[in-house]
Amino acid sequence: MKTKLHLFRRTKELEQKIDAYFDKLSEASVVYRLAIRVYLKEGANEDFQGRLERVNGLESAADHLRREIEAQLYTNTLIPDSRGDVLGLIETIDQLLGQFEGSLWAFSNETPDIPKEFRSGYRKLTGMVVKAVDELGLGARAFFRSPHDVPAYNHKVMLYEKEADIIGTRLKKQIFTADIELARKLHLREFVEQIDSIADTAEDVADRLAIYAIKRIV
Amino acid sequence: MIDPLTLIFLSSGLFLGWALGSNDAANVFGTAVGTKMVKWRTAAIICSVFVILGAVISGAGASHTLGKLGAISALPGAFMTALSAAVAVYTMTKSGLPVSTSQAIVGAIIGWNLFSSNPTDGSTLATIVTTWVVCPLLSGVIAIGLLKALKFASKQGKVHLIRADAYTRLGLILAGAFGAYSLGANNIANVVGVFIPAQPFSDIQLGTMVFSSTQQLFLLGALAIALGVFTYSKGVMMTVGDGLGRLSPTSALVAVTAHSIVLFLFASRGLEAWLSSHGLPTIPLVPVSSSQAVVGAIVGISILQGTTGIRWSVLRNIVAGWVATPFVAGILCFIGLFFLQNVFGLQVQ
Numbered sequence: 001m002k003t004k005l006h007l008f009r010r011t012k013e014l015e016q017k018i019d020a021y022f023d024k025l026s027e028a029s030v031v032y033r034l035a036i037r038v039y040l041k042e043g044a045n046e047d048f049q050g051r052l053e054r055v056n057g058l059e060s061a062a063d064h065l066r067r068e069i070e071a072q073l074y075t076n077t078l079i080p081d082s083r084g085d086v087l088g089l090i091e092t093i094d095q096l097l098g099q100f101e102g103s104l105w106a107f108s109n110e111t112p113d114i115p116k117e118f119r120s121g122y123r124k125l126t127g128m129v130v131k132a133v134d135e136l137g138l139g140a141r142a143f144f145r146s147p148h149d150v151p152a153y154n155h156k157v158m159l160y161e162k163e164a165d166i167i168g169t170r171l172k173k174q175i176f177t178a179d180i181e182l183a184r185k186l187h188l189r190e191f192v193e194q195i196d197s198i199a200d201t202a203e204d205v206a207d208r209l210a211i212y213a214i215k216r217i218v
Numbered sequence: 219m220i221d222p223l224t225l226i227f228l229s230s231g232l233f234l235g236w237a238l239g240s241n242d243a244a245n246v247f248g249t250a251v252g253t254k255m256v257k258w259r260t261a262a263i264i265c266s267v268f269v270i271l272g273a274v275i276s277g278a279g280a281s282h283t284l285g286k287l288g289a290i291s292a293l294p295g296a297f298m299t300a301l302s303a304a305v306a307v308y309t310m311t312k313s314g315l316p317v318s319t320s321q322a323i324v325g326a327i328i329g330w331n332l333f334s335s336n337p338t339d340g341s342t343l344a345t346i347v348t349t350w351v352v353c354p355l356l357s358g359v360i361a362i363g364l365l366k367a368l369k370f371a372s373k374q375g376k377v378h379l380i381r382a383d384a385y386t387r388l389g390l391i392l393a394g395a396f397g398a399y400s401l402g403a404n405n406i407a408n409v410v411g412v413f414i415p416a417q418p419f420s421d422i423q424l425g426t427m428v429f430s431s432t433q434q435l436f437l438l439g440a441l442a443i444a445l446g447v448f449t450y451s452k453g454v455m456m457t458v459g460d461g462l463g464r465l466s467p468t469s470a471l472v473a474v475t476a477h478s479i480v481l482f483l484f485a486s487r488g489l490e491a492w493l494s495s496h497g498l499p500t501i502p503l504v505p506v507s508s509s510q511a512v513v514g515a516i517v518g519i520s521i522l523q524g525t526t527g528i529r530w531s532v533l534r535n536i537v538a539g540w541v542a543t544p545f546v547a548g549i550l551c552f553i554g555l556f557f558l559q560n561v562f563g564l565q566v567q
Contacts, residue, residue, distance in 0.1 A: 011380050015378050018380065078380065080254055080467065081467055
């Protein structure tokens with residue numbers, strides 16, 4: 001009986017850690033969106049720096065959780081059949097957290113000067129990217145409890161990624177037709193691509209997730 | 219105190235028990251240990267305890283059927299019957315042929331019947347042979363039903379993957395315990411069943427309970443099985459995945475449960491009495507092959523998952539086992555009895 005209780009206590013702890021890991025992702029995506037909004041309005045001020053620090057903290061906490069989850073899965077030889085998939089999922093989601101962090105650092109270090117007419121484009125792009133990541137987070141959670149629901153979330157990730165691409169392309173066209181220096185154009189394009197690449201990664205993770213879910217269903 | 223000569227005669231049955239423990243424990247716990255869901259030591263302890271319980275508590279049913287096929291009344295005759303079954307199992311395993319102690323012992327008993335001019339009960343033999351065919355089929359059908367139910371439950375229950383893993387581990391231990399109990403109940407007849415009419419023990423009164431002579435014999439046989447589990451089953455359990463193909467822990471749970479249910483159905487006197495009291499057709503209590511029950515379950519799972527159709531090579535091997543094993547054991551028994559009687563001057567009937 002003691003063994004049984006011990007077994008389920010450990011199980012619950014690990015479940016909570018996995019849930020907490022995905023919480024970090026959703027939290028980071030919300031803070032990222034707010035940080036970009038602040039930057040577009042007021043530049044790299046204290047508020048922006050605070051949000052950057054928060055995303056940093058979330059990335060570190062997620063890293064810590066990832067190591068704990070990996071160690072626990074291996075040490076206790078849990079889910080032998082899906083272990084590789086779960087570790088793959090967690091590691092690729094870690095890349096997303098890294099991209100959120102990297103993007104904000106780039107804004108903080110390079111402080112791109114974004115003309116007013118492009119700001120709504122950046123805001124829309126960020127909104128779409130964050131939506132893609134949010135749907136991915138929901139899909140990843142669903143993988144653990146109801147893999148049958150994963151395709152519905154993945155479908156939305158693809159949809160938001162495509163929208164982000166459309167917005168990004170439109171924004172780049174706008175930038176390159178504007179009457180500004182080429183160096184500035186290139187700098188602005190770099191940031192469009194950096195933000196858009198987060199949605200691309202979300203799509204890549206969703207593709208993997210689709211396979212993992214199929215394996216679980218079969 | 220048991221006469222040392224009696225122990226020598228019993229040794230062939232105990233050898234058969236050891237061989238059964240070495241090989242068939244893998245059918246119960248092999249996939250669980252192979253996939254590292256359960257530690258080997260845990261598996262070996264649970265397997266041994268429940269094999270002993272199954273044999274002592276529920277072993278009588280299938281033994282009774284073997285007794286009807288041929289009641290071997292002299293210890294040397296029983297010795298040779300068990301020995302020829304053991305030798306048939308050993309040599310055929312060495313040749314890479316699938317073999318079942320159930321089929322070997324039936325062949326050996328028929329060999330004894332032929333040698334001693336004892337008529338073989340045709341209806342009992344027909345029941346036994348039919349059961350062998352039904353066993354893997356039934357196991358496959360039960361496995362399909364169980365897997366469907368499990369999939370439905372997991373879809374509805376939305377259990378977290380990590381929790382489902384913990385449930386599967388617990389399920390594998392429980393199914394393994396049930397499987398070991400059923401294995402003991404069903405297969406103890408193969409190991410020491412032939413010694414029942416000639417066995418040397420007497421009943422022991424334990425308060426209000428009687429520990430019958432047959433139960434003592436079953437205990438001895440079950441201890442031999444447990445010895446086989448502890449001394450030789452580890453390697454078999456570790457490599458079971460290679461022979462049966464890679465199974466997921468869920469499929470392993472389904473396969474072991476289906477196997478255990480089938481072995482239990484063909485061993486339970488309680489169920490037989492219940493069915494009979496409700497006017498339902500009863501299930502014959504016959505020793506069946508644990509390996510074939512597992513293979514039947516795995517084929518059922520594969521068909522349901524669409525990973526493979528009917529594996530003809532597996533079926534061909536099973537059918538070859540049905541024919542070849544009793545035949546080889548019967549011939550060996552006949553020749554062995556001839557030597558025991560005419561060379562050593564022992565009374566075999």
